[in-house]
Amino acid sequence: MYDIVIISGSPSSESRSQSVLKYIGNILKNKGLSVGHISVRDVPAEDLMFGNFNSPEVNDIAENIKNAKGVIVGSPVYKAAYSGVLKSLFDILPQDAFKDTPVLPVMSGGSISHLLALEYALKPLISTLKGTTLKGVYYLDSQVDKTSDSPIQEAELIQRTETQIEDLLEKMDLEKSFS
C-alpha cells in the first residue's frame, strides 16, 4: 500500500501526461513518501470494454486508492475532455472510490483552448467519486519533453507544479488528523 497513488489515463505508450506524472512521483519519493503508479494500460482491455466490476486488477486498484492518503489523476485531453479509457476505468471503480481523499488533477493537451477540460470534465468526474479536488495543473504539449526525466523546463510551470504538490501534502495531513 502507498501514501500516494498516481493514476495515468493515457492509452499511449510514450505519454506526455505520464512523463509529468512520473516527474511528480519522483519529487514525492524524494520527500520520503511511498508512491504507487497505476496506468489504464495495465488493466485488461476486456475488463474496461465490458465494464467488469469483478476485475481483480480493478479491485486491486480500488484497494490501493482506498488505502492511500492522496491521489493524483492524469489524463491527456481527448476531444476537449479526459480520455475515454480513463472514464472506462472510473466507471468500474466503487462510486465512493476517492472518499475523504484529496485528489490532484493533471492534464496535458495540444491546445490552450482546452485548458478548461480540467474544470469542466476531469474535476467533476473526480468529485463524482467523492474526491476533494485540488486546483490542478494543465501542461501544453509544447511545454513537455516526454523523453526527459525532467520533462518540464519552464521555471514558472515547475513552480506551479511544486505548489500543487505542497497543497496535496497539506491536505493529506489534514485528512490524517481527522482519521
Ligand SMILES: Cc1cc2nc3c(=O)[nH]c(=O)nc-3n(C[C@H](O)[C@H](O)[C@H](O)COP(=O)(O)O)c2cc1C
Ligand atoms: C484522440 C486524440 C484527441 C485529442 N484531442 C485533443 C483536444 O481536444 N484538445 C487538445 O488540446 N488536445 C487534444 N489532443 C492532443 C493531446 O491531448 C496531447 O497531445 C496530450 O499531451 C497527449 O497526452 P499523452 O501523450 O499523455 O497521451 C488529442 C490527441 C488525441 C490522440
